[in-house]
Amino acid sequence: MNSLRFHQLLFALILLFTATYATLSELSVLPSGFLGGNGQWQYVLDVLCVVLCIGGTYTALRLMSFAKTRRELALHGASAYFKWDALRLAILAISLFTEVFVYYATLQSQTAHYALMISLIAAVFCFPSQREVVSLTRKDS
Numbered sequence: 001m002n003s004l005r006f007h008q009l010l011f012a013l014i015l016l017f018t019a020t021y022a023t024l025s026e027l028s029v030l031p032s033g034f035l036g037g038n039g040q041w042q043y044v045l046d047v048l049c050v051v052l053c054i055g056g057t058y059t060a061l062r063l064m065s066f067a068k069t070r071r072e073l074a075l076h077g078a079s080a081y082f083k084w085d086a087l088r089l090a091i092l093a094i095s096l097f098t099e100v101f102v103y104y105a106t107l108q109s110q111t112a113h114y115a116l117m118i119s120l121i122a123a124v125f126c127f128p129s130q131r132e133v134v135s136l137t138r139k140d141s
Contacts, residue, residue: 007128008127014089015120022104033108049111060088060092060095064081064085073137089126092126
């Protein structure tokens with residue numbers, strides 16, 4: 001299996017795991033609402049979700065545009081792309097998994113829900129594609 005297909009599979013598995021966890025929690029197969037009750041604890045979890053939503057999605061979306069990443073992509077080509085894409089997928093996975101877990105574990109605040117929706121929308125723009133590999137690894141850029 002080539003690297004691009006592997007990264008596309010990882011992307012799909014991240015979304016599938018997030019959707020599966022949400023579905024199983026909605027169907028009461030997995031427990032929900034087991035965290036919380038304390039306002040301070042809820043506040044900390046809400047802030048964590050906001051930080052992951054803003055910081056995680058921004059970093060995942062802009063990672064390939066950072067100066068260091070651009071230099072490495074120009075020097076090493078596709079191998080550098082797949083290294084940085086793996087980091088981008090890891091950032092997305094941490095953001096999505098944490099947000100879906102916090103949302104279903106607390107069920108007291110909508111902050112995690114909104115953060116999850118924003119992160120899911122942003123994830124669409126992080127799909128690894130052949131066109132992206134070619135455009136980012138061109139030697140003339």
